[in-house]
Amino acid sequence: MRSNVPAWFDISTPDSERTRTFYKELLGWNVTVLDETYALVGGADGEPTGGIGQAGSGSPYTGVVVYFPVEDVEVALQQVEKLGGTRRLDPQSVPGRGRIAVFIDPDGNPVGLVSP
The missing domain is CATH 3.30.720.120 (Signal recognition particle alu RNA binding heterodimer, srp9/1)
Incomplete structure (x- = not known):
């Protein structure tokens, strides 16, 4: 991945x-x-x-969100928060896609995460 x-x-x-x-x-x-x-x-x-x-x-947002693959969405969100980002969409399961979540980076950009 x-x-x-x-x-x-x-x-x-x-x-x-x-x-x-x-x-x-x-x-x-x-x-x-x-x-x-x-x-x-x-x-x-x-x-x-x-x-x-x-x-x-x-x-939770409007506009374009790009999702990046990670091993574990929850672990990645914890790192996001340590680095100054905030959760926008808590982890949830999506059929055929695994788990997704969205965070806001320190500049205000929504970014997605996806894990198996």
């Missing part, structure tokens, strides 16, 4: 249908809508490399 290479990305937006259409037309992404809140996106080979989600009032 290489932690310096992004493993996934999410775009969280208040209008996911508009955003899916925008990126599909701009970049030629394949879009697979899972439900009214989330769609998988990827390249021509069909392998999903990210997702577009519907942000609501309780969403």
Whole structure:
């Protein structure tokens, strides 16, 4: 597992249908809508490399978040906090992706973590 290479990305937006259409037309992404809140996106080979989600009032962030692979999301979040970052989305299981979490770095950027 290489932690310096992004493993996934999410775009969280208040209008996911508009955003899916925008990126599909701009970049030629394949879009697979899972439900009214989330769609998988990827390249021509069909392998999903990210997702577009519907942000609501309780969403932990809007915008783009890049997820980096780590061995253990919880251990990595503890290190984040020691280094001055803060948790934004506590660890949670995602079918087919393992566990994810999001933190805010000391400059205010949301960054994701993913572990098996």
